[in-house]
Structure formats: C-alpha cells, structure tokens
Amino acid sequence: MRRFTAGIWVLVLGYTLSQFYRTFLAVLAPRLQQDLGAGPDDLAISSGIWFLAFAAMQVPVGRSLDRIGPRRTAAGLMLVAAAGAAVFASATLPWHLHLAMVLIGIGCSSALMSAYYIFARNYPARDFGMLAGVFVALGASGNLLSAAPLVSLTEAMGWRSALWLMGGLTLAIAAAKWLVVRDPPHLDASHPSGGLREVLRLRALWFILPLFAVNYGASAAIRGLWAGPYLQEVFDASQDRVGQATLLMGLAMIAGNFLAGPAVRVIGSVRRTIIIGTSATMISIAALWLFPASSLGLSVLLLALVGFTGAFYVLMIAHGRAFLPPHLVGRGVTFLNMFSIGGTGLLQFGSRPVYNAATGLAGPAAAYSTLFLFFALPLALGLGLYLLTPEAPDD
DSSP states (O other), X not given: OTTOOHHHHHHHHHHHHHHHHHHTHHHHHHHHHHHHXXXXXXXXXXXXXXXXXXXXXXXXXXXXXXXXXXXXXHHHHHHHHHHHHHHHHTOOSHHHHHHHHHHHHHHTTTHHHHXXXXXXXXXXXXGHHHHHHHHHHHHTHHHHHTTHHHHHHHHHHOHHHHHHHHHHHHHHHHHHHHHHOOOOOOOOTTSOOXXXXXXXXXXXXXXXXXXXXXXXXXXXXXXXXXXHHHHHHHHOOXXXXXXXXXXXXXXXXXXXXXXXXXXXXXXXXXXXXXXXXXXXXXXXXXXXXHOTTSOHHHHHHHHHHHHXXXXXXXXXXXXXXXTOOGGGHHHHHHXXXXXXXXXXXXXXXXXXXXXHHHHHHSOHHXXXXXXXXXXXXXXXXXXXXXXXXXXXXXX
C-alpha cells in the first residue's frame, strides 16, 4: 500500500462505491418489495442490467483510457452513477430501478479499470497481481457497507434518504477524481496504436475468456442478489441475520482478495492458484446444491467460502494482463473485464427464470438447490477450458 498515490486512494473510494452499488439490492429487497412491489425476479433484472450496462461500457472505457487517460474517464463517468442514485431514490415503480441500475452500471464501469490501467502502465508486470488484489480488497469494503451498515442506515433514515446520501457521496468522489488522479505518461510514437482486433489475436487469452465469464459471476450473483432471499425463504432468517450473513460473506471476499497475491507466491504460479481457488468455489457451491436446507450455520459458512474463494478472480486479470503489450493495456484489461462483468450479468438474468421455474415445481429449498446447480455447472465448464491455457510469462 506504500505504492498507492493519493490518486489511487481516490480511485479506491470510487471502487468502494462500485462494490456497494452491485450488491446493495439483496439487503434492500424486503423494503423494495413492500414499497414498490419489486420481487426477487424484478431485482434479478435490475441487478443483471447493472452488470450488462457495466460490461457494455468496457470497450469504450478501454479506448478512453488509452486516448484521454483515467482522470477524465473516471471522473466523468462517476457523474452518471450519481444521476443513477438519484433516480433510484426517486423510484415509484420496479422499472425505475432498472433505469437507475443502468445509469449506475455505466457510471461505475471505469472504477476498477482506471486503477488497473495505472498499475499496468506505471509498475512492473510481476507486481500487477499484488497491487490489483490489494486494491480490490480495499474497495471491497463496499460489500460491507451494503450489508449490516446499510440495514442500520435504512432503519434510521429510510432507504430513499440512504440512496440520496449515497448519490451525494458519489458526486463528491467524482470531483475528487478530477482533482487528484494523475494520468500515466502518453506512449511515444514507437508504440503502435493497436485495437480490439489485435487483442483477439492473442491466442493465450482464448481459453481464459470462458472462465472470465463465470468465475466472478457465481460469487457476485449469490452475494449481490440471492443470498438474502435464500436465507429468508429457506431458514426464515430475520433482516438482521441476513445483514450479518452478507457482512460475513463480504468480509470473506475482502480476505480472499488480500490473500490472492500471497497465495501465488506460496503456490508458485498464477495459473495453479486460479485452478485451486476455482475448484474450491465449485465445491462450496456444490455443497449448497446438495444441502440447501441442512442448517443456517452451514449455509452461512458455505456462502462465506464462496465469497472467499470467488474473490481470487483478480488473479484472472493478472494472468491475462501478462500477455498484453503496453499499447494494448487499456483495451486489453477492459476487454477481459467485459467478459467477467458481462458473464455475471447474463448469469443473473438466467438465474431469474431458473428460480421461477424451480419455485413453481417445488418448495424454496429445492428451488435454491436448483439455482446453486445453475451457478456450478458453467463454472465447471469454464475451469475445464482454462486448463488448456499456458502459464503466465512471468511465472
């Protein structure tokens, strides 16, 4: 963390907001159901839209990072997120939430990539994984804000006032990014101006991309969308208990990000660390599939393990970044992130009909068992294809 400049710390704050906005729906679900009539299927759409809007922006963000730099890119887009928070706070119908989440997803789309761009341009490639892991772990405190603290805040001032407060904070961070973030030096004429087509020619990335599409998606969808309804419907957990459980899962995700870099040093390879972490995520989700209603304590523990092991997705970016030449860093890392976030959005959209169909045929426990299987199968396929990828050049 000694390498973090003032600009990086401001970007950490922006990424903290991004983490908050992608996970807060699970905690607000009961209130949104009561006030707006927005059920779990509506929130699945809203959450999925956030990820798809975020993913759709990755190619434009990559181009913007390469052309105008992270300062203007990050500050300008954060203003859009503030507008989305205002729409959310003013919502009266479920579709208003969809619109708000589109704006928030667009606004948060450069939160992580701006920092990754600076790390990739200003630091040696061997340090990228460690810096990225620490950055994500610090920003993952947004997961914590969207758990028990959000429950307390909404109980004290109501969910609308809480969202107005978050919108004001988003505006303040946008201003701080404009004032504090510093762009890396522009590449000179000796570097070619490559595009997305050149990124696609890098064969080393081909079998990384499928796992990118599902690796983070399973843990993000469960934490941000289904954990709360699952614990409420299967175990009749109180709102406070749901907040505590999602807080624990958020803490586990932070711990996983902090330990991702040291795990690589212990295991000796980014690729092997990813394989071990993804296998552990699969085992944890498979246990939820097999024992969805065994006990509240076991389910909370398994959810925390999903969060802990799923957080190793930062190493996927480090693995892919190792194959990118300097002139493709902006477009390359955002393209990889597009697969990660886009896959998460598609999984969340897909989870809605799976949940609805399973609920119609059986009770809550069977429905969520089917849902966990839905998340586990693509993860198994992605891991199988990832086994065909080469080691990172620096390993």
